[in-house]
Amino acid sequence: QLEILQQGCRQFVNNVQEKSVGRVVSRLAELHSLHALARLGADLRERLPKEETELGTLVLGERLSSWDHFFSVHLGNRITELVSLQLNAAMDSCLRALSFMKDTSKGSVLEQPCEEFTWRTPAQELLSTQRSSQDTLSLQTRGLSPQVQVLCKSLGQELGRLLEELKPWGSVEEDLESATGAMLSRWHDFVNKELVNQNDTDWLALLGQVCQGFAELCPELCQCFPSKKGGQDPWQKQQASLRALRDSAYKACFALLVQQEVTHLGGQLDMLDHFLAALLCWGEVDVQEESEGGQQVQSTLRIPLQVTVPLQELLFAVCKQVNRLFGHCMPKAIQSEASQLLVAALVPAYERSCQALASQQLPPALCQTWALQLLMDLRVLGLLFQADALSTARAAVEAHVDPFDLDVLLPHLDRQASLAAQQTSLLLGLCLGDGVGRCLVSGPVPSGSRAPPSSPVVLPVLSTGGPRFPLLPTVSRFLDESPRSGQTGSASGSGGNTNLAPPAPPPKSSSGPDLAAVAPSLTASQSTPAFAALPSFYEKMATSMRSSWFGPM
Template sequence: MMAVVPAQSLRVSEIKDPTVLFERYNTEEIRTIERRVRGGIEQKKEELRQMVGERYRDLIDAADTIGEMRQCSESVVKSIQNMYSFCNKLKQTKTSLQINSKEESQKQSQEKFYTMAAHIKLLLEIPERIWSAMESSQYLQATQLYLLCCHLNSQLHLEGGGPHYSPVLTRFPILVRQVAALGHFRSTILLDSKSLLRGRAVSDQAIAEALVSTMLLEDSSPRQALADFLLARKASIQQLLNQPQHGAGIKAQVCSLVELLVTTLYQAYAVFYVPPEGRLAETGLGSGLLFATLENATSATSAAKGKKVLHEDMSAGSWFKYLPPSVTDFQPALRTLAQPIQSEQLRDTLQQWIDTCKEDIRCGVSSLLVFVRSLKGLASIRDGVWDLLSSDSINQHWAMVCQRLLDKPISLWDDLLQQLFLQRLQAITQEGTEGISSSCRQLLTSALHDLEAQPSSLSLSSSLSSSSSSSNSSAGGFSRGAQFESDVAAFLWSEAAGDLQSDAAWVSVAQRGQQQQQQQQKSGLSMKTQALTPCVQSFCSALDAKLKAQLDDLQHYLPADKNGKDAASSTNVSPLETTSTSSSSAFNRFRDAWAVEDTLREHCLACVRDVLASVRTELASAQERCSGSPDASPRRMGLVLFMARLCQSMGELCPSLRQCILGKQQGAVEVPVRGTPRQSRKLSKGGGAKAVEVSPAQAKWAGLKEELLTCSMEAYGIWSGALSKTVVERFSAALHSESAGAILGTATNWEELEIQEEAESGNSVVSKIRLPVQPSWYVQSLLFHLCLEVNRVGGHALPKVTLVELLKGCLDQVLDQYEMLTRNCQGKDVAFLMTQNRALQLLFDVRYLSATLAARLEEGKSSRSQQDPRVQEVCDSLEGHIDPFIYVFIQGPGGV
């Protein structure tokens, strides 16, 4: 393990693992080491520049040396020529043939020397040409020049083995170093060529030249070139998906990905596809560029046409004429046989590439769509993809290209992106509705807390005695809206600025109804007539605003309202419609509109049912507290009534809820109507004769309204049960009172009647009897306070079923008390407790309560068929304490 060395003393060569630096040094020391390493790098770069400069100086020196050698050789030649001329004069005996042969040999030697010099000159100039070609992205030209360098190197080595040039090569070691320096060009050209294949904005010709460069350098086949092309594009796809962009960059990323896929298939057609024999090429699109480019680069006939590696600018020099034809007419050759790719092989390879890219694209796009937080942004990305694929440059030949390459049409949206966008839409909708559900639960808890926090400690029974004065009193410190839940009468008779709309003076009632249907607006007076308290209005308004925001966000993903026909056709798309749509555009953006609306519908139903579950939980808690305590407070009953009104009016005061479940088109047709389960059953019976087709969305909306009404009726049932129990308790206390003073205190006025009878003697006998003509005071108090409490909570807006159940509950409990009274009187010996007068009063009270509290008789039925048998039993028990003579009179036409 390396000892800890101070940062100032640490050498670069000692850095083996960068992770160790972060473990042993702090940030400042690491930055110091980084600056030292960067300084060393810059120093190395400077040394490299100096070394390259020294090499170029060596080349210049070598050129000067060659020039001096040429001068020396010329002087030597001149000297030799002089020597030959001198010797020729001395040796006149030699024949002229020998002299000519020597001159020819000298000329050949000179030409070989110039040829070698031209080789060296060309070898020194080619690297600069290669760098210029690579800077201008002409990789095929760079490859040809590199292969020419290799050809020159081989020629110099081959000729260097002869007796004339081997001493010269030993004098020019720069040649060996120059060829060695050219070795890195191969890897650089290969790397840059394959990097070019990853680009999206690259021409087809540049792609073909880059692939031909790779084939010439690696001696690969066209199939290997296709594999390299597809691998480069797959790497480009992965690089594009891994870019750390968020927000608005997601749209550009997804569109760039789609554009890359489309460009890949188009370039695969342009570069690799060769039409079969007998089939004409498509107009407007090129094909087979790879083989055409390869033919131009390697064919021997192209040199005759002037398409040579060495261009005219290089042939302008005087030394160029000394190059042999093997150099001037050089053309690279491909060792393998470049046969066109068969259609089946091209199809299978492209299909396999598409299949391998699908999973990467799905995972990558899914991770990108996580950063899209709204349906508006999701629709913007979808529309961007649609605009891209529907453009003329892509859509015009897309079907033909797919048919030629894959033998089938391909839709990038349907196969790759549609399901991903739909899943993200479902996730966004679920998050939104869950947020709405959570906020509604919090709002419900807050509203119930405000209602329960009223500083009223009066019980319902004690408030009955002072109800007339308490309705006008207001305790400071608690919300008026919360007070109105338990005292709706105060809300009804209060005035507010919004009771009448601003145009109420000049808009008729019929026009007002139409405006309310279109605008979903109601005046405050209309709210009061339905006993919709401010707390209920506030809750429903908050819920409706959240649902409307969710619905408005969803509308960006659905067809616009003005395109009603498109909207209708998008919800039920047939294959014929899909085909016709795809002919004019790349794909049908709104084909999954039904799934989008169904997603919102299901999540809205879950949201409302979650709120209903919270309401039912609160109702169960309130019912348990009411059943556990002998007396129910108005504050507690206000909570129950608030939840009852909330469930009853949620469907009406939240028009956005209806639109979310039925859709915006159907949701704006029907006007919501409040009602009860009994009313809905009547409507269903009345419309049963004419069968109406109900859509699944309408069935779900009807089911949700039924759930809301059921929950509302449960809450009203709790309230009616508690109210009937409370009012009957005071009645029971007065009824079971045994003291004479209490009984006389509850007595009312009796009426004296004269009865004339004829005695046996024929004389007329007049007798007087007293009969009750008013119910007892506690009976009147029971009915009065019952009416008062019903009026307090807005009895005009209560469901009829609830009122009937309230009356029936009160009657049942009253009869229980009368039955208990009659049983107690029968079991006691004291006759004072049940005198004839008291029995008459009780009988009058029972019949009066039965007639008042019993349900309204339906038409066509007699009173006896509807009378409770318990009433008859109590009456029979009381009649046993009455004189038969008086009882007969009571039962007569003028009786009670």
């Protein structure tokens, strides 16, 4: 009889549990905060009878917990719903803020370009706390502008309030981690959609900065992913995912930037009139040659000293855009990919110019002048980017130069290309990867003398492996004054101090090649009149922009 009674009681409890589900769930749905749920849970625990365990064992033949039977599961489900709602509301707030920035921006969605933020201390009221100078410098180094800081601060505050409300509930870590992961998945979907549909480089750069800010400026996000023993830290996995998304945004930004800038190059190198207008500076080099009779004859050769104007304008425009979009905080892999994108976009332009050179019926001297200038551009680009993709275009251009003249000209052309690459590297700045600048300076350093660094830094290294970027401004005509091969330091003064030998002066420059002298060979240009030397383009730029390529400080 006792067993029959206990079975009937268990059936009664199950019926009550089934019929109370709808009423309990509807009542819990009226509570819209975790604090209210916590108060309800505390009241229920206080009102439930203390001796229910003994009564359950006596009546049902097993332990009975009214909390577990009627309330625990439904309260847990409601907590999960509220956590998801609050996290989605926090992400909605971030997306609305970004949309507002985009809709109300005048020109650029970036609140502060790089020169405004990197070289000036941000207003303290825009920061979450009173940061130390080192913290501010670290933010400047990483390109995390006040615009991004405010957005990350807003998300952090929402998450902080949620974590505070979840303190009374100790067993919701898995639900919180799952809901936060779903929120970040929404952010990934939003950014990936923007990468496909957007053609605004500033907007893509801002999205990349926000991804980096979420990974580095939101400690509350880290608290939503508690570490686990014996496995990969879930927060580290989320950080890696956010940084990968940042890199994707930067790649899309640079691809769009290069595409926009290269289109301006257009047909400036395809037509003779445009090409002649693009020539910048040529010089004369005196060489000793041996005539058929065995006599030494001095000849004057004309070689280009600088790259063409369209290429200079393109490189300078890319440099300005990269600097404006916080290029110094870009990962080295992204900077290297930007260089590859630029080279890949330039190769077709020079191949078309070479085809135009072959298709037009030009005098030999004019044809060779065109080819030499193209060869100068390609050799400088090869030194700057260390790219093998230019070899095919370079071979096609060399085919339009007389083989004898090419053998005589190549050493002088290579020397001028090295010097032009050092000067042009100032225009590229951040587009050059680590170590490329060092390749531009040839020759050993004499013992006892210390050559200046090829890549000085503006911001100090804050930690091991911290981001660095080269010092762009210069007032010298030469990027590095370390001696070339064949030059040695000389001792001066009574102390025997060793000084670096001054670099050899460049060849006599002129405003352009001597196109009036139509001759089948370069050696016949001995009677070419010498033009007065003109100031170098780089000297003009260094004079007008002494402070920084980023602008006046």
